[in-house]
Amino acid sequence: MKLQNPTADIFIPDKISEDQALARVTQLGVGAHQDDLEFMAFHGIHSCYHKENEWFAGVTCTNGSGSARSGAYATYSDAEMMTVRREEQRQAATIGRYAAMIQLDYPSTIAKDPNDARMQADLLSILTATRPDIVYTHNPADKHDTHIAVVIPVIEAIRELPASERPRAVHGCEMWRNLDWMPDADKIVHDMSGHENLAAALNGLFDSQIAGGKRYDLAVLGRRRANATFFESHGVDQSEAIAFAMDLTPLIRDDAPDMIEYVTSFIEKFKADVVKKLQARLGR
Numbered sequence: 001m002k003l004q005n006p007t008a009d010i011f012i013p014d015k016i017s018e019d020q021a022l023a024r025v026t027q028l029g030v031g032a033h034q035d036d037l038e039f040m041a042f043h044g045i046h047s048c049y050h051k052e053n054e055w056f057a058g059v060t061c062t063n064g065s066g067s068a069r070s071g072a073y074a075t076y077s078d079a080e081m082m083t084v085r086r087e088e089q090r091q092a093a094t095i096g097r098y099a100a101m102i103q104l105d106y107p108s109t110i111a112k113d114p115n116d117a118r119m120q121a122d123l124l125s126i127l128t129a130t131r132p133d134i135v136y137t138h139n140p141a142d143k144h145d146t147h148i149a150v151v152i153p154v155i156e157a158i159r160e161l162p163a164s165e166r167p168r169a170v171h172g173c174e175m176w177r178n179l180d181w182m183p184d185a186d187k188i189v190h191d192m193s194g195h196e197n198l199a200a201a202l203n204g205l206f207d208s209q210i211a212g213g214k215r216y217d218l219a220v221l222g223r224r225r226a227n228a229t230f231f232e233s234h235g236v237d238q239s240e241a242i243a244f245a246m247d248l249t250p251l252i253r254d255d256a257p258d259m260i261e262y263v264t265s266f267i268e269k270f271k272a273d274v275v276k277k278l279q280a281r282l283g284r
Contacts, residue, residue, distance in 0.1 A: 043190035139172030
């Protein structure tokens with residue numbers, strides 16, 4: 001597999017050949033930053049954990065040079081931070097038993113440039129080599145610009161594949177914006193009960209962010225617990241940890257709807273539900 005960026009890194013934890021490692025992939029996560037996969041695509045990671053016929057592979061698109069830093073990491077240069085974050089992501093791949101961990105190593109400026117086609121070309125190469133059944137990526141209603149800059153080429157790269165080689169499903173996961181506002185009937189529910197130890201181990205590996213001033217490890221686990229509790233108002237909790245995702249599968253079909261119209265249709269449903277409840281109580 002040839003990638004456009006000469007500094008891209010392909011790490012295979014169990015050290016089998018690249019062709020064998022990529023061919024076994026059944027679930028692929030594509031995130032913007034180091035740690036995005038562990039925070040948003042844990043459903044794919046834990047569902048493949050210790051299974052010989054299902055394998056999760058990860059793709060991180062950017063190089064971590066713009067990471068927030070304070071405390072022990074306050075004086076780290078961009079180059080030093082890139083090295084630390086790359087190694088943290090490799091450690092996560094080892095602990096999580098990934099089939100492969102691919103870091104494309106692009107600066108965020110390149111990832112966010114709609115006229116630079118290199119990242120999309122890399123994603124197409126990876127999708128062709130892995131042919132996953134499910135792809136986990138960011139959702140198009142996320143508030144982080146770099147996350148949006150990743151999900152769009154993911155969808156476009158998939159659409160470049162022959163229809164018979166496209167994933168069965170694409171899940172747009174919550175990250176820098178919860179998806180609890182979506183209508184329940186439209187949510188993809190990722191139940192991750194019983195794997196908090198693995199989740200905590202993976203989250204805690206990203207010390208450069210946690211000690212550097214962002215307690216993502218606590219926030220992500222707290223969100224999952226909150227989702228599980230607040231998902232159903234008239235019944236006891238059925239799960240210990242839940243994450244929500246937006247179904248992006250319709251966007252990879254030949255007759256795909258416009259992405260903006262598709263995403264805003266969920267927002268319109270949310271608005272209609274709020275209006276209906278208020279009108280009922282206000283007698284309008």
